[in-house]
Amino acid sequence: MERFNNLLKDHLSKWALVWFGFLFWGSIFSAFLITFFQNISHFYLYVLGYLLGLIFGIISKINKWSWIN
Amino acid sequence: MDKLARKESLDSFEVNPAQDLSLEEEKKIARSFMGRVEWEMIVIGLTQFFVWLGVWGLVINGILPIWMGFLILMVSTTFAYLPSHAGQHGHLSGNKKHLAWVDYVVGQISLIPLAQSHDILKVTHLKHHAHTNDPSRDPDYKHTHTGSWLKSALQVHFQTGDRDERLNEMIENWTNNEPKFKEAVDRGALVSLGFFVIQIVMAINFPLETLFLWWLPRKFTVSYLGVIFSHMPHRDLPVGRHADTRFWANGIIRFFNHSMQIHAMHHMYPKICHHDEPKAIEALRPYMIERGIPGADKIPERIINNPLTNLKSI
Numbered sequence: 593m594e595r596f597n598n599l600l601k602d603h604l605s606k607w608a609l610v611w612f613g614f615l616f617w618g619s620i621f622s623a624f625l626i627t628f629f630q631n632i633s634h635f636y637l638y639v640l641g642y643l644l645g646l647i648f649g650i651i652s653k654i655n656k657w658s659w660i661n
Numbered sequence: 662m663d664k665l666a667r668k669e670s671l672d673s674f675e676v677n678p679a680q681d682l683s684l685e686e687e688k689k690i691a692r693s694f695m696g697r698v699e700w701e702m703i704v705i706g707l708t709q710f711f712v713w714l715g716v717w718g719l720v721i722n723g724i725l726p727i728w729m730g731f732l733i734l735m736v737s738t739t740f741a742y743l744p745s746h747a748g749q750h751g752h753l754s755g756n757k758k759h760l761a762w763v764d765y766v767v768g769q770i771s772l773i774p775l776a777q778s779h780d781i782l783k784v785t786h787l788k789h790h791a792h793t794n795d796p797s798r799d800p801d802y803k804h805t806h807t808g809s810w811l812k813s814a815l816q817v818h819f820q821t822g823d824r825d826e827r828l829n830e831m832i833e834n835w836t837n838n839e840p841k842f843k844e845a846v847d848r849g850a851l852v853s854l855g856f857f858v859i860q861i862v863m864a865i866n867f868p869l870e871t872l873f874l875w876w877l878p879r880k881f882t883v884s885y886l887g888v889i890f891s892h893m894p895h896r897d898l899p900v901g902r903h904a905d906t907r908f909w910a911n912g913i914i915r916f917f918n919h920s921m922q923i924h925a926m927h928h929m930y931p932k933i934c935h936h937d938e939p940k941a942i943e944a945l946r947p948y949m950i951e952r953g954i955p956g957a958d959k960i961p962e963r964i965i966n967n968p969l970t971n972l973k974s975i
Contacts, residue, residue: 601850608857616864616871623868659818659880661857 612661613649618642680947687948691930694941698755699747699934703763706744706753706771712737713774713874720870731873734774738878739885743919743935744771749783752934769852775879776856781849784842788835790931793905794898800828805891813896817887818880894924898955902929908956923964925954939964 604611622641626634652660716733719725747753748768754760768779785800792798794806803825804817819825835842864871894906906928915922926938929949933941942949942964949957 604854604857612857612861615861619861619864619868620872627869661860 607653609653609658609660610646610649613652614642614646616645617648617660618645621645621648682948682951687945690944690948691933691941694934694937694944695930695932696755697934697937698757698760698763699752699936701936702744702747702934703753703767705740706747706767709737709740709744710770710773713741717870717874720874721867727870727873730870731877734874734878735881738774738882739919741771741774741879741882742886742890744768745777745779745782746786747935748779749786750931752932756932774875775882776860776875778849778852778856780845780852784835784845784849785832788831790928792900793928794895794900797827798831800831801891801895803827804887805895806897807892810888810892813887813892814884817883817891889918889921890924894921894928903949903952903954906954908954908960923960925949925957929954 618641620641621644622638625637625641629637648660651657713734716725716730716737720727720730744753745768748764748771751761751764753764753767754762765779768783772779772782789799789801794802796802796806799805800820804813804820807813807816820828832846836846837843860871860875863875893909893911898905898907906925908922908925910922911918920935920938923938923942926933926942926945927935929945930941942960943962946957946960946962949960
């Protein structure tokens with residue numbers, strides 16, 4: 593259990609912003625896209641939203657934008 | 662709006678030369694204001710949390726429009742920090758050991774809208790008290806001593822993460838050298854991990870609600886705290902118990918500033934409850950003037966429900 597905790601801690605210390613960008617901001621971007629583009633397939637909007645979130649997360653990690661979470 | 666109790670005293674006050682202004686006498690007076698359970702903060706902490714919870718429920722069920730929920734929580738979330746702060750100083754338990762759990766439980770519940778760990782805020786805040794305005798040891802230094810309130814409002818968001826290397830060095834140093842500090846940080850890290858996961862789960866299920874009812878109000882509140890609780894009382898002041906905090910005003914009435922105009926009292930005696938500070942200031946005013954606390958000579962003899970807007974920013 594302690595080994596798992598250490599692995600998780602180590603992983604999140606490096607990748608938390610990327611995960612947060614991908615899942616948190618990806619969900620929010622998707623919701624905005626669906627709100628504004630109701631005629632387009634939701635599947636594509638979800639893919640685009642989560643892709644934008646992932647890019648936002650990576651940019652945040654590079655720039656150390658801890659404010660995103 | 663109430664008027665100052667005795668406005669004329671602002672210009673005419675003089676310390677009574679016969680009064681005993683010794684440190685012992687000052688402490689004796691200060692102690693008379695310590696030791697009670699600050700029930701007001703318990704009420705504020707729990708109330709604002711239930712408002713937050715209630716607004717979430719009403720918005721999710723379509724009873725309240727999201728924009729209205731957003732506006733309500735932008736205000737109520739600003740009340741989330743002070744109850745935790747009171748708990749950090751033991752005010753919620755009256756510093757009674759058998760009630761210490763109240764400090765933690767209410768403090769942590771109150772911080773849910775801010776998604777922060779009470780333990781981590783406590784240990785870093787106590788370091789702020791111990792080393793106020795010291796650039797190498799005050800965790801709040803970087804967002805406090807900025808050129809403008811706007812810079813503070815932005816800078817405070819970089820307090821966490823890798824960006825503030827100076828703060829990271831402090832935390833690493835205390836973690837390595839102080840076992841109790843490390844224990845608190847480890848406990849707090851679990852709470853922070855919980856908030857990290859919960860926010861993601863909420864965003865997946867309720868994306869716009871999470872943005873407008875949680876993320877934005879707490880970011881706004883953190884900026885508000887950086888400006889009103891750190892920048893205004895401490896900016897550009899030196900290290901020193903009677904020199905590191907000022908009395909100040911910004912033209913906005915005292916209660917909208919969470920009484921941070923009188924934050925100097927808190928730094929002089931942190932064990933005095935927030936709601937007892939006006940009475941304590943009245944009693945300790947001659948000592949504050951004698952010690953040269955910035956702005957102490959400008960405060961009125963009586964501090965009631967007044968705005969203190971007569972205090973000029975110093």
